[in-house]
Amino acid sequence: MMPLLQSLLSARFLRPIDVQAARLLERLSGGRCPELPVAAAFASWATGQGHTCLPLSALSVLLAEAGIEDARFADPAALRTRLLAAPVVGRPGDFQPLILDEENQLYLYRFFSFEENIASALRQRALGIETPPAEAATLLAGLFPARTAPPEAIDWQRIAAALALLKRFLVISGGPGTGKTYTVARILAVLAALSPHKLRIGLAAPTGKAALRLQESIRNAKATLPPAMAALIPDQAQTLHRLLGFQSSLHGFLHNRANPLHLDLLILDEASMIDVPLMAAMLASLPAACRVILLGDRDQLASVEAGNLFGDICGSGALPWSQALTEQLKRLTGSPLAARADTAAADALADCLAVLRTSHRFREESGIGALARAVNTGSTAALEAILLRPYPDLHLEERTGQPQTARLREEIERFFTPVFTAASASTALLELGRCRILCALREGPSGVDGINVLAETLFRGKGYINAGDQCYRGMPIIILRNDYHLNLFNGDTGILWPDAGGVLSAWFPHEEKGIRSIALARLPSWQTSYAITVHKSQGSEFMEVLLLLPHEDVQILSRELLYTGITRARERLTLHGGKELLLRALQRRVVRYSGLNGKLRQDPDHPAGPAIDTRR
Numbered sequence: 001m002m003p004l005l006q007s008l009l010s011a012r013f014l015r016p017i018d019v020q021a022a023r024l025l026e027r028l029s030g031g032r033c034p035e036l037p038v039a040a041a042f043a044s045w046a047t048g049q050g051h052t053c054l055p056l057s058a059l060s061v062l063l064a065e066a067g068i069e070d071a072r073f074a075d076p077a078a079l080r081t082r083l084l085a086a087p088v089v090g091r092p093g094d095f096q097p098l099i100l101d102e103e104n105q106l107y108l109y110r111f112f113s114f115e116e117n118i119a120s121a122l123r124q125r126a127l128g129i130e131t132p133p134a135e136a137a138t139l140l141a142g143l144f145p146a147r148t149a150p151p152e153a154i155d156w157q158r159i160a161a162a163l164a165l166l167k168r169f170l171v172i173s174g175g176p177g178t179g180k181t182y183t184v185a186r187i188l189a190v191l192a193a194l195s196p197h198k199l200r201i202g203l204a205a206p207t208g209k210a211a212l213r214l215q216e217s218i219r220n221a222k223a224t225l226p227p228a229m230a231a232l233i234p235d236q237a238q239t240l241h242r243l244l245g246f247q248s249s250l251h252g253f254l255h256n257r258a259n260p261l262h263l264d265l266l267i268l269d270e271a272s273m274i275d276v277p278l279m280a281a282m283l284a285s286l287p288a289a290c291r292v293i294l295l296g297d298r299d300q301l302a303s304v305e306a307g308n309l310f311g312d313i314c315g316s317g318a319l320p321w322s323q324a325l326t327e328q329l330k331r332l333t334g335s336p337l338a339a340r341a342d343t344a345a346a347d348a349l350a351d352c353l354a355v356l357r358t359s360h361r362f363r364e365e366s367g368i369g370a371l372a373r374a375v376n377t378g379s380t381a382a383l384e385a386i387l388l389r390p391y392p393d394l395h396l397e398e399r400t401g402q403p404q405t406a407r408l409r410e411e412i413e414r415f416f417t418p419v420f421t422a423a424s425a426s427t428a429l430l431e432l433g434r435c436r437i438l439c440a441l442r443e444g445p446s447g448v449d450g451i452n453v454l455a456e457t458l459f460r461g462k463g464y465i466n467a468g469d470q471c472y473r474g475m476p477i478i479i480l481r482n483d484y485h486l487n488l489f490n491g492d493t494g495i496l497w498p499d500a501g502g503v504l505s506a507w508f509p510h511e512e513k514g515i516r517s518i519a520l521a522r523l524p525s526w527q528t529s530y531a532i533t534v535h536k537s538q539g540s541e542f543m544e545v546l547l548l549l550p551h552e553d554v555q556i557l558s559r560e561l562l563y564t565g566i567t568r569a570r571e572r573l574t575l576h577g578g579k580e581l582l583l584r585a586l587q588r589r590v591v592r593y594s595g596l597n598g599k600l601r602q603d604p605d606h607p608a609g610p611a612i613d614t615r616r
Contacts, residue, residue: 002026004068005041013066018044025088025097033086035072035079038063040088043098043106047306051593052115052276053105056080058593076104092116105595111306112595114280119599121283122313125169125292126348129325132165133194137332140165143186143225154335157183160354161190162332166325168291171271172354173298173314175372176541176567177361180295181214184267185221185233187293191265192232200262203237205269206278207489210539211237212509214269239487240268240278244285246484255285263290270539271296276307276596298355299376301564301590304490304535308592312600314353325351347601361570367391368566368573375562380583387579393569397576404576405445405454411546411574412437412455413462416530420464420474425497425507426515432476432495433509435544437531438565440557446548446576451531471496471504471520478529478536486518491536493529496520534565545569549577549585557585 005022008014022041029036039054042062046054056076063070073079083089083100090096092112099112107115144158157179164170164187174180192199203218205211215237222230243261245254255261266286268274271294274282286292298314320326326339362369367386371394374382387396397407415435422428441447459465465472475496479488494508497517505517506526531548547565549557562585566573575582 002037005037008041008066008068011066014041014045015048018042018048028097029086029088033082033089035082036086036089038073039079039083039106040098043108046593047108047111050302050304050306050308052111052307053101053107053593053595055593056083056100056104056106080104101595103595103598105593107595111276114276114307115594115596115599117280118276118283118309119596122169122600123348124288126167126352128168129166129328129351130168132332136162136165136190136194139190139193140332143189143229154337155333156354156356156358157186158333159329159335159337160356161187162329163325163352163354164291164293165190165194165332166328167352168289169352170292170354171294171296171310171313171352172356173296173310174356175297175299175359175376176570177359178356179358179360180356181217181269182221182224183356184293184295185218185225188233188265188267189225189229191291193229195264199232199264201234202243202261202263202266203234203269204240204243204266205237205539206240206273207270207539208239208487208492209509210270210273211239213539213541214267237269239489240274240282241482241484241489242487244281248485253281253285256281257284259285260287261285261290263287265291265293267293267295269295271313272298272300272310273303273538274309275303275305276309277305279307279309297567299560299563300567301535301538301560302592304538307596308594309596311592312594312596313349315347315349315597315601321351349600365391367394368569370394371573371575372563372566375559375566375586378559378586380586383582383586384579387582393572395572395574396579397574398578408451408454408548408576409458412451412458412530415544415546416455416459416474416476417464419476419495420459422474425495425517428474428495428497429507429509429515432493434542435546436537436540436542436568437546437548438534438537438568439531439548440534440561440565441550441554442533444550446550448529448531448533451548452528455530456528473497473504476529477506477526478532479523480525480527483524486522486524488518488524491532491539493532493540534561534568537568538564540568541570542568543570544572545574547573547575547577549575549581551578553581553584555588557581558588558590559586560590562586 005019009019018041021044022037025040026037042059043054056079059073088096089098089100092101097109099107099109140158140161144155160172160183172180203214205214215235219235222233247254296310298311302308320338323339326337329337359369370386374386418431419428422431437451439448443449477494479490479492482489494506496504497507499505499517506520506523507515507517510516545568
């Protein structure tokens with residue numbers, strides 16, 4: 001099997017680490033299973049593609065994509081028997097390098113362990129219904145006053161707040177502008193007002209830019225609360241790694257099961273960006289009595305690293321809730337809610353989910369809002385209707401070749417000239433955060449690399465960049481690798497600007513200082529970022545977005561990618577891409593292999609996912 005793996009490595013289908021893992025496990029197994037090296041290599045490869053496991057049924061499909069037909073991998077049941085005969089392959093409960101579960105999903109042990117720990121922790125937190133004090137309903141009514149909507153309309157923000165009083169674990173999912181942080185600020189106010197002692201509250205997000213956005217949103221929401229209540233709510237957010245106390249020397253966290261965080265409540269924003277290993281570490285660090293509220297958008301792209309964590313936790317997103325919980329929600333809110341019929345269902349996580357449906361950002365006539373809804377529902381008819389109707393905040397460009405390049409130059413100049421002409425690093429960062437070019441791809445003329453070259457050529461011609469300068473004043477950059485010591489994370493964006501001594505430094509937004517500078521020599525891996533990929537834009541919002549799609553259809557184009565890119569824009573979106581390309585992308589979904597959905601719900605009927613995610 002090793003010659004086969006070498007050929008897959010030469011074709012860049014597998015990574016060197018995948019082949020090395022296969023060689024090690026073959027030596028440890030003593031060659032008892034000829035199919036083991038291929039299965040092990042692809043189990044390793046799967047984690048690099050964002051999956052946490054590899055269904056055995058996918059092996060023959062993957063090999064066929066690489067042009068290899070091998071009957072030994074065509075029958076998952078027979079392959080299972082042969083793999084389990086190898087001493088390095090175990091069943092759930094065993095301690096072996098590879099774990100093969102009852103659903104024929106092959107894991108690297110660490111990812112199986114992560115999923116098991118997450119599922120166990122969340123199932124435990126999801127149990128039971130709290131009994132809030134009698135005055136809770138009055139407080140909710142005061143913070144969520146009746147609206148002018150029809151009496152039968154349900155205030156989902158108020159429902160979410162009531163759920164936070166009844167459940168110690170809550171997930172609030174909603175698109176941009178649905179008021180997730182507005183709702184959370186009121187949840188914090190109610191919980192703080194009802195608590196007999198001062199609550200120890202943590203506010204965190206996966207990245208620095210997401211933490212800054214959470215902090216700003218909480219502060220804005222506090223301004224809408226009575227001063228006495230607002231005073232009880234913290235507004236200092238931090239990255240999840242900083243909260244947990246990452247220790248680079250130990251490659252672990254200060255806070256863990258043996259040294260838990262001193263918190264009564266944790267609010268975790270942009271939860272769709274959190275991967276499986278980080279969630280496992282976070283849950284292990286929390287006291288059993290600590291409430292946990294996750295905020296995110298289940299329709300966005302999954303985390304860059306392994307897992308489809310937020311999507312697995314949300315499940316199908318279907319409501320309503322159990323009969324017992326529904327009765328309590330009616331008592332607290334007076335809303336006409338219907339309980340699900342399967343009152344004996346084992347899905348306790350369904351009672352921990354609130355979905356906010358109404359966007360308060362996009363008006364009814366907003367093209368951005370209409371396009372986001374059409375893409376999210378996968379409606380080709382709605383998409384075609386939107387493309388035919390003029391909207392003030394939405395513009396579609398279908399030109400290619402020289403006309404498109406000329407138009408791109410105009411947009412690049414308009415977006416970035418204010419950055420170069422800014423009077424200070426802080427002003428330059430503000431201008432950089434207003435407008436952004438997002439690309440589906442990294443390579444090609446419509447990819448990040450092509451736009452970066454086009455932009456630098458343009459601004460050299462205008463005299464903003466000196467000939468021969470590799471680093472220069474006003475250069476936008478993006479971090480490509482996490483550096484926990486510097487509190488910089490993959491996807492963080494900054495600007496190069498002279499410091500007080502005239503030395504060129506990298507400047508980034510900071511949750512406490514506003515901005516901070518870091519010497520270029522200390523930076524982890526980075527690159528120019530006139531444009532960034534849609535994946536890197538997660539956790540960000542911009543007043544204006546230029547979204548560039550490639551000229552031809554590629555597997556990376558999906559409904560989730562379109563939705564994520566579209567919803568980064570607050571006021572204006574320009575989309576470069578043909579209608580046919582949009583319609584194709586609309587029908588393509590990103591699916592990741594994961595066993596967490598079934599583990600959370602203890603239901604073998606929940607599939608792990610039938611299709612491969614080929615985003616990278």
